[in-house]
Amino acid sequence: MAEHDRSAALDSAAGPVRSLLSVRGLEVHFPIKQGLVFDRTVGHVRAVDGVDLEIPQGQTYGLVGESGCGKSTLGRAVLRLEEPTAGEVIFDGEDIAKLKAEPLRKMRRRMQMVFQDPLASLNPRQSVQSLLIEPLRVHGLAVADRAQFGADSSASHLAKVVSMLELVGLPRAALAKYPHEFSGGQRQRIGIARAMILNPDLVIADEPVSALDVSVQAQVINLLERLQDLLGLTYIVIAHDLAVVRHISDTIGVMYLGRLVEEAPSDALYERPLHPYTIALMSAIPIPDPVVEDRRERILLKGDLPSPANPPSGCRFHTRCPFRQPTRCDTDEPALRELTQVAPGRRVACHYAEEILSGEVRVRDADLLIEPVR
Amino acid sequence: MTALDPAQSARPASLSALMGDGMSDEQGTSLWRGAFERLSRNPAAIIGTLIVLAFVLVAIFAPLLAPYEPAKSQWIDQVTPSDVPGPSPGHPLGLDPFGSDLLTQLIYGARQSLIIGVVSTAIGLLGGALLGGVAGAFGGRVDTFVMRLVDIMLSIPSLLLAVSVAAVMGPRPGAIMIAIAAAQVPVFARLLRGSMLAQRGQDYVLASFSLGLRRRTVVMSHVVPNSLGPVIVQATLTLATAIIEVAALSYLGLGASDPAIAEWGRMLVKAQDRLQTDPQLMLLPGLCIAVTALGFTLFGEALREALDPKSRR
Numbered sequence: 001m002a003e004h005d006r007s008a009a010l011d012s013a014a015g016p017v018r019s020l021l022s023v024r025g026l027e028v029h030f031p032i033k034q035g036l037v038f039d040r041t042v043g044h045v046r047a048v049d050g051v052d053l054e055i056p057q058g059q060t061y062g063l064v065g066e067s068g069c070g071k072s073t074l075g076r077a078v079l080r081l082e083e084p085t086a087g088e089v090i091f092d093g094e095d096i097a098k099l100k101a102e103p104l105r106k107m108r109r110r111m112q113m114v115f116q117d118p119l120a121s122l123n124p125r126q127s128v129q130s131l132l133i134e135p136l137r138v139h140g141l142a143v144a145d146r147a148q149f150g151a152d153s154s155a156s157h158l159a160k161v162v163s164m165l166e167l168v169g170l171p172r173a174a175l176a177k178y179p180h181e182f183s184g185g186q187r188q189r190i191g192i193a194r195a196m197i198l199n200p201d202l203v204i205a206d207e208p209v210s211a212l213d214v215s216v217q218a219q220v221i222n223l224l225e226r227l228q229d230l231l232g233l234t235y236i237v238i239a240h241d242l243a244v245v246r247h248i249s250d251t252i253g254v255m256y257l258g259r260l261v262e263e264a265p266s267d268a269l270y271e272r273p274l275h276p277y278t279i280a281l282m283s284a285i286p287i288p289d290p291v292v293e294d295r296r297e298r299i300l301l302k303g304d305l306p307s308p309a310n311p312p313s314g315c316r317f318h319t320r321c322p323f324r325q326p327t328r329c330d331t332d333e334p335a336l337r338e339l340t341q342v343a344p345g346r347r348v349a350c351h352y353a354e355e356i357l358s359g360e361v362r363v364r365d366a367d368l369l370i371e372p373v374r
Numbered sequence: 375m376t377a378l379d380p381a382q383s384a385r386p387a388s389l390s391a392l393m394g395d396g397m398s399d400e401q402g403t404s405l406w407r408g409a410f411e412r413l414s415r416n417p418a419a420i421i422g423t424l425i426v427l428a429f430v431l432v433a434i435f436a437p438l439l440a441p442y443e444p445a446k447s448q449w450i451d452q453v454t455p456s457d458v459p460g461p462s463p464g465h466p467l468g469l470d471p472f473g474s475d476l477l478t479q480l481i482y483g484a485r486q487s488l489i490i491g492v493v494s495t496a497i498g499l500l501g502g503a504l505l506g507g508v509a510g511a512f513g514g515r516v517d518t519f520v521m522r523l524v525d526i527m528l529s530i531p532s533l534l535l536a537v538s539v540a541a542v543m544g545p546r547p548g549a550i551m552i553a554i555a556a557a558q559v560p561v562f563a564r565l566l567r568g569s570m571l572a573q574r575g576q577d578y579v580l581a582s583f584s585l586g587l588r589r590r591t592v593v594m595s596h597v598v599p600n601s602l603g604p605v606i607v608q609a610t611l612t613l614a615t616a617i618i619e620v621a622a623l624s625y626l627g628l629g630a631s632d633p634a635i636a637e638w639g640r641m642l643v644k645a646q647d648r649l650q651t652d653p654q655l656m657l658l659p660g661l662c663i664a665v666t667a668l669g670f671t672l673f674g675e676a677l678r679e680a681l682d683p684k685s686r687r
Binding site: 108109111113115124135191194 | 404596
């Protein structure tokens, strides 16, 4: 199995790393209903359509892709906030996708989520204190915290809340306040505090900074990194901002139309993207240096994301691919395979990845290429 | 990402000092407290509240305020088929067609309107909230079934529904309240269900689930409290309508059967044939109904504005 080879490669590179989460063949399909009186299902939106990934403990996995590619749905399906249609989500040896309601509820302590819109994700009628104590009431303090904060539940809950506030950089005075009284960055800190207060192992951050001012984004990203070091967290960071993901991630997965098209260590991905979609995405990042910006070659991505209810045959990207080759691309669906020969440790879903890397396959149409300004 | 400052992430204490500004007061402003503050700055709300307050006070303290006992017909000998005595020193608004003091009847009428209005709206709210809450909490087939039931109720004009219920129940004391409540149930049901559906799609509900809260807790302590705002506003507005409907049903002869109980709607009916000779008999109860309804409407509208998140400053 390719997965086994890959984790073996990771093991040799960074010592023995335990895989905390492994997702296998995950699918989330939403039925499209129609009908006046009786609903009948006329099709499915394949939001997530067969994703495999492996996340070692303590690492950050960045998930990128344009809106509608299924990255948020994937994140929610991992936490089972969305029911997976098929596949396995193995978290610390247990299949989340098959857990019954009560064990799942208990398991939720260990997997938390940070939401995109901090205001919408906080109940407007709850004060910060009540927001942060609620999860503790439901699950109780984690074993690790009990030693520190004592066994008396309400006093130790409050002590834990105060220390958590301190940790995310909010004053004690925030306790009695309500979400609408804070700024965007402060609200996201509250959201982060709520996710972290249960001492989770895995935190999925769904666009954690895209609703924030640029000046605050860096602070929140730094906070997430600091908490990771402090609490030994494993992150999945979902974002469309490639700069944010690069800064925080160890490994990056690029999604297109419900599937992973490329997965690589973050620096390697930015240095040399291999999948045509990733290449196009990277070339869309402007470089803040007019001289370099003018000299580089850019690739235009034409058209919109095809409908996930009716994905294209063959390679899902072939309708927009600037490197498309005749016949094979629109008939055979490429598997996400590791390029053991040319780029070990990287997985790409493209028939011609090696040829693109070596330069044998080039952009087929001159219109799609923006030549450097001379 | 050169803006990232590693020094900042290393010092949580300095960071908390940094975030501390602008949070000097220890007490937060909750949603309802904010709404109350906005209400107290709104002139329409103040007028509405004053009218409602006056109405409630008059209704409660009717025995103290009224100059005479109600519906005693002590002065029936002064009433002739062609003339009802007008204002005089003993009777500031004159007599009614049955020889009772008109002012006394009006004051006691407020009591009747308040009781019927509040009780019927409470019953309607309870019934509607129950139906809407069940539909909103369970969704799916339960939702479809309950809402079709509500649609059927809604397809009957509300006054017609009230009239039919009152007619079927006969001249029982509670009949008019049930009749008015029956017409309100579908409105409240739809409102609460829609409001709950909107809240259920919010991120904070998803967040509650991801924190591991039980479904029951999520619905009862997160979804329902956040959905009640529009329902409460509707209840104050419905109170105004209920008072008018009480008058309408009494006018149609379906109101409280005991003629000794003063009631504005019935006063209108009895004054009908004397409209030309003694218009005050009709105008005064009519005015009472109109002003009270206006008061509740103003208050309800102001409450709606105060609770609307978009008007929050």
